[in-house]
Amino acid sequence: MSVEELEKLSVDERLRMMEALWESLERTPEALDAPDWHREILEKRVSKNGKLYSLDEVKKHLRSEFNDD
Numbered sequence: 001m002s003v004e005e006l007e008k009l010s011v012d013e014r015l016r017m018m019e020a021l022w023e024s025l026e027r028t029p030e031a032l033d034a035p036d037w038h039r040e041i042l043e044k045r046v047s048k049n050g051k052l053y054s055l056d057e058v059k060k061h062l063r064s065e066f067n068d069d
């Protein structure tokens with residue numbers, strides 16, 4: 001699908017498509033090879049914070065933050 005075709009969709013449709021794409025990528029994490037610089041950043045964050053959070057954990061946290069207002 002081209003950018004021009006995507007621009008014909010509503011913002012809501014594009015956001016739903018983007019979410020579906022992320023979910024499809026999450027199902028095959030072994031197919032995604034992160035570059036070395038990305039691994040280095042993640043290792044620094046783990047050593048600093050002690051934990052990495054999954055996308056689902058981050059989404060849940062953000063939803064709770066925005067729903068509490």
